[in-house]
Amino acid sequence: MTETAERVAVVCPSCSPGLETVHEVLTTGGGHATVRCTECGHTHKEQRPSTSERERDVVVSQDGESFTATVDVPEEETLAVGEEFLLETDEAIMTVRITSLELDEERAEEADVADVRTIWTRAVGNVTVDVTIHPQSGNETRAVSAQVPGDYEFVVGQIDDLADEEFTVEGILVREDAHGYEHEKLDHDGDSALAKDIKRLYVRDESTTAWSAW
Numbered sequence: 001m002t003e004t005a006e007r008v009a010v011v012c013p014s015c016s017p018g019l020e021t022v023h024e025v026l027t028t029g030g031g032h033a034t035v036r037c038t039e040c041g042h043t044h045k046e047q048r049p050s051t052s053e054r055e056r057d058v059v060v061s062q063d064g065e066s067f068t069a070t071v072d073v074p075e076e077e078t079l080a081v082g083e084e085f086l087l088e089t090d091e092a093i094m095t096v097r098i099t100s101l102e103l104d105e106e107r108a109e110e111a112d113v114a115d116v117r118t119i120w121t122r123a124v125g126n127v128t129v130d131v132t133i134h135p136q137s138g139n140e141t142r143a144v145s146a147q148v149p150g151d152y153e154f155v156v157g158q159i160d161d162l163a164d165e166e167f168t169v170e171g172i173l174v175r176e177d178a179h180g181y182e183h184e185k186l187d188h189d190g191d192s193a194l195a196k197d198i199k200r201l202y203v204r205d206e207s208t209t210a211w212s213a214w
Contacts, residue, residue, distance in 0.1 A: 010035060014042035029078070048076075054113050058087060060096055062123040073113045080110040082179045084124060095150065096121035097196070099177045122177065124150040124196035131201045134170065150196030157189030159206060171202035 006025040011017060015037060023035035028048065036043045053072040060067055069089045073079070084097045101108045102118040127150045133142045146162055154160060156169050172186040178197035186193060 007038075008033070008035060008046075010046050012037040012040065012042055013044060015040040056113065056116055057118045058096070059118060059120050060087065060094075060123055061099070061121065063128050071119070075113050077113045078110060079113060079116055079119065082177055087121070094123050095125040097124045097177060126150060127196050127198075129195050129198050129201050131203060133167070134202070134204045136205050146201075148195045150194065152195040153192055154195065154198065154201060156186055156191040160203075161207075166206040167203040168206055169201065170204050172198055173200040173202075175199045 008023050008025060009020040010023050011019065012021050012023070015021070016039065022038045023046075024038060026034045026036055026043065028034075032045050033048050034043060035046050052075050054075045055070050055072055058069045058071050060069060067089075069087060071085070071087055079098060079101055081098050081100060084095055087094055087096045098119060099122050100120040101111045101116050102120060103111060103115050104117060108115075127148065129146045129148055131144050131146055133144065135141070148162070154169050154172060156172060159166060159168050161167065170187065172191065172193045174181045174184050174186065174193055174197055176199075178193070181193065181197070
C-alpha cells in the first residue's frame with residue numbers, strides 16, 4: 001500500500017471485535033470495501049456508508065400480474081439482472097429478483113444506478129411453479145400450477161409431495177434469469193433447482209388418487 005491509501009476505523013473481527021482499529025482500504029465496489037487491519041493484517045469486507053440515494057421505479061411481476069413501486073438505492077451501487085433485494089410496499093415486504101434494467105433508450109443486463117430509470121423485477125419470496133404431470137400409466141398428461149416458497153428445492157429423481165399428492169421429479173426447466181445452473185434443462189438424477197428458478201417442472205404421478213389443482 002502507498003502512503004496515500006485510504007484508511008478507515010472499523011472493528012476487526014480477528015484481533016479487536018469490540019474496538020475499532022485502523023484499516024487500509026484495499027478495494028471498493030458494490031457498496032462494500034475490502035479492508036486490511038493494520039494491527040494484525042486480517043482482511044475482511046465492510047459495508048461503506050452511502051453518501052446519498054437515488055429513488056427508482058420498480059415494476060414487480062407476480063402470478064401474471066404486475067404493479068409499480070419505488071425503492072431508494074445507494075447511488076454508488078451497480079445493479080445487475082439476477083440480483084435480489086427486499087422491496088417494501090404499502091401492502092407487504094417482499095423479495096424480488098431483477099429481470100431487466102431500463103435505461104433512457106435501451107435495456108441492460110448491468111448498469112450503474114445513475115443510469116437506470118426503471119428496475120423490472122419478479123417476486124421470488126413465494127412463487128407459482130407450472131407443473132406437467134405424467135400419469136403412472138397411459139399417455140394423458142396434465143398441466144397444473146403449484147404455489148410454493150421461492151427457496152423450496154426440487155431434486156430430479158426424488159419423490160416429493162405437495163397438497164398430499166405424491167410424485168417423482170423427472171425434469172426441471174430453469175428460468176432465463178436464474179444463475180448458477182450449467183444447463184437450462186435438468187434431467188439427471190440429483191440435479192436440483194429452487195422453486196424461484198424454475199420455469200416448468202416435469203413429474204411422474206406416484207399418488208393413488210387423482211391429482212388436484214393445488
